[in-house]
Amino acid sequence: NAGVTQTPKFRVLKTGQSMTLLCAQDMNHEYMYWYRQDPGMGLRLIHYSVGEGTTAKGEVPDGYNVSRLKKQNFLLGLESAAPSQTSVYFCASSPTAFDYNEQFFGPGTRLTVL
Amino acid sequence: GQNIDQPTEMTATEGAIVQINCTYQTSGFNGLFWYQQHAGEAPTFLSYNVLDGLEEKGRFSSFLSRSKGYSYLLLKELQMKDSASYLCAVLDSNYQLIWGAGTKLIIKP
Numbered sequence: 001n002a003g004v005t006q007t008p009k010f011r012v013l014k015t016g017q018s019m020t021l022l023c024a025q026d027m028n029h030e031y032m033y034w035y036r037q038d039p040g041m042g043l044r045l046i047h048y049s050v051g052e053g054t055t056a057k058g059e060v061p062d063g064y065n066v067s068r069l070k071k072q073n074f075l076l077g078l079e080s081a082a083p084s085q086t087s088v089y090f091c092a093s094s095p096t097a098f099d100y101n102e103q104f105f106g107p108g109t110r111l112t113v114l
Numbered sequence: 115g116q117n118i119d120q121p122t123e124m125t126a127t128e129g130a131i132v133q134i135n136c137t138y139q140t141s142g143f144n145g146l147f148w149y150q151q152h153a154g155e156a157p158t159f160l161s162y163n164v165l166d167g168l169e170e171k172g173r174f175s176s177f178l179s180r181s182k183g184y185s186y187l188l189l190k191e192l193q194m195k196d197s198a199s200y201l202c203a204v205l206d207s208n209y210q211l212i213w214g215a216g217t218k219l220i221i222k223p
Contacts, residue, residue, distance in 0.1 A: 040122075040215055041215055042118065042201070042203075042212075042213030042214050042215045042216065043157075043201070043203075043211075043213040044213070045210060045211070048210075058210070090156060090157070102147065102159040102162065103159070103211065104159075105156035105157050105158070106156060107155070107156050108155075108156055
């Protein structure tokens with residue numbers, strides 16, 4: 001089992017460009033999450049999904065869109081990248097959101113917006 | 115607002131014991147998690163506490179006091195590979211994880 005995978009691992013964008021980050025999990029988990037991690041700050045939830053075809057906003061959703069067309073995939077889109085979106089992006093999944101269920105993380109995508 | 119506080123950085127000696135504290139103020143509480151994150155890598159799960167008391171797992175233990183909004187992670191017999199950041203996270207009333215900024219632990223020989 002690969003667990004949670006993310007592509008790409010690194011990306012440099014110019015301001016105004018768009019891109020899509022792909023997350024895939026092979027654990028048949030219902031819940032999937034997109035976080036960003038910035039120096040000196042905790043992980044912040046961007047969007048999440050409680051199942052195929054459903055998405056919801058997290059703490060910092062502005063400037064991002066997501067889709068969950070298949071249970072195993074969760075896509076994060078940046079329509080018009082800004083320097084403030086320079087960050088490390090982590091995808092995670094869990095069986096459910098409740099109680100003991102730990103979140104399993106992908107290796108991260110390091111994004112720089114110039 | 116919701117807030118989780120942890121020390122930014124701690125230093126300890128190989129073979130010693132270190133305690134990393136976490137205090138929280140959140141809207142509701144459905145459990146507290148500790149994760150380990152090595153530099154440049156993804157966070158990995160260490161422990162989960164939902165009831166008061168101590169949970170022991172090998173060299174690592176985690177303690178919770180819900181009335182005090184307080185937890186600690188205790189690492190014994192420190193090894194160089196324990197050099198990492200340790201993240202405290204609380205599952206709030208909406209079952210979303212609220213994360214602390216993490217404590218960077220530096221182990222010296």
